[in-house]
Amino acid sequence: MSDYEVQDNTANHRFELLVDGAVAGLAMYRHRGDDIVVVTHSEVNPQFRGRGLGNELAQRTLELIRSRGQKVVPICPFFARYVEEHPEYDDIVVA
Numbered sequence: 001m002s003d004y005e006v007q008d009n010t011a012n013h014r015f016e017l018l019v020d021g022a023v024a025g026l027a028m029y030r031h032r033g034d035d036i037v038v039v040t041h042s043e044v045n046p047q048f049r050g051r052g053l054g055n056e057l058a059q060r061t062l063e064l065i066r067s068r069g070q071k072v073v074p075i076c077p078f079f080a081r082y083v084e085e086h087p088e089y090d091d092i093v094v095a
Helices: 055-065 079-086 087-092
Strands: 004-009 014-019 022-032 036-044 071-074
Touching: 004 055, 014 055, 022 079, 036 055, 036 079, 055 071, 055 079, 055 087, 071 079, 071 087
Parallel strands: 036 071
Antiparallel strands: 004 014, 014 022, 022 036
């Protein structure tokens, strides 16, 4: 069983999904003010594809954003589709 974690790499403006300590995926972002995170792009590294890690990245990133009391604008097509399919994030999504 793998250990998953999302960390905010503020220097590179991206959330990173770590799988057993290795960066398996990332979600690039920019800030709109102090309380809105605009997710612009996401990807899973090729060697980690086919394991559902895109969903893990989206879920864990959104949970981190929520825990900080921030909102999200999902410009990234994958994140936009994810929040559309998961209404439990409606409270933090900004159009």
